[in-house]
Amino acid sequence: MGKKIGIIGLGTIGSYLKERIESSDKFELAFILDVDKTKATVSSLDKTNLSKIDLVVECASAEAVKEYAAKVLEKTDLMILSSSALAEKNLEEKISVARKKFGTKLFIPSGAIIGLDGIVAVKEQLESVELVTRKNPKGFGRNDKKETVLFEGNARKAAMLYPKNVNVAATLALNGIGFEKTRAKIISDPKCTANTHTVTAKGKFGAFHIKVAALPSKNPKTSGIAALSAWRKINEILLGRSLD
Ligand SMILES: NC(=O)c1ccc[n+]([C@@H]2O[C@H](COP(=O)([O-])OP(=O)(O)OC[C@H]3O[C@@H](n4cnc5c(N)ncnc54)[C@H](O)[C@@H]3O)[C@@H](O)[C@H]2O)c1
Known part of the structure; x- marks a missing residue:
């Protein structure tokens, strides 16, 4: 059984990750959450769909980080692409409290930057x-x-x-x-x-x-490299390595 991943936001980056996850036997796509109901496989996040998930990947928007980050971190680890959301002090604090209380981790891939x-x-x-x-x-x-x-x-x-x-x-x-x-x-x-x-x-x-x-x-x-960095980071987090 592969590591279970949930995706929030099936746009440019999310679609790329979905394809990579589905073509690997090391991972399993557990759910997709998107405001666009035609893309989503779940309509909300709750204890049921967050249980036994190894990692949730947010590649939607700063709004989605605000809406779901603390909820996800109550149950499992989270990787966010929309790092600009953390400029809001209250949200950064809320996330930090959730991480400490539930012993979960927040990851931010390098995205469009290197170094x-x-x-x-x-x-x-x-x-x-x-x-x-x-x-x-x-x-x-x-x-x-x-x-x-x-x-x-x-x-x-x-x-x-x-x-x-x-x-x-x-x-x-x-x-x-x-x-x-x-x-x-x-x-x-x-x-x-x-x-x-x-x-x-x-x-x-x-x-x-x-x-x-x-x-x-x-x-x-x-930038195209953001999706590549997200895929590399998923491998690093879940398989402990950076190369396929
Ligand atoms: N960290 C970086 O360097 C970096 C680089 C590129 C993009 N990003 C960020 O990553 C995110 C995804 O980028 P993209 O190009 O794939 O975007 P995109 O616009 O192609 O796709 C976003 C998807 O998320 C969905 N979505 C938006 N808000 C949502 C919400 N509140 N709840 C559920 N679904 C929601 C949209 O319907 C869409 O399907 C954006 O926030 C973008 O700013 C970060």
């Missing part, structure tokens, strides 16, 4: 982390004809204003110096064909730069 191992390694000496995210206007549901700076400020505010586009800022903040100190600049650029994230991290250790130019998936907001 988190470096951020974590230098964390105690880290003084500043700056992210510049540049996407085609389509990724923001806009129609800009020239480069437009949409936001400049801290990661908490960025995540509140652009939850679908700044999961990278949130993931960096959670692994590094937090939502207040992590800086984010968001640029809509009609010349942009890739979703580009440039990170500059500085501290007593020196400095490093991370640059990702990831092609968007079917969803122009979402």
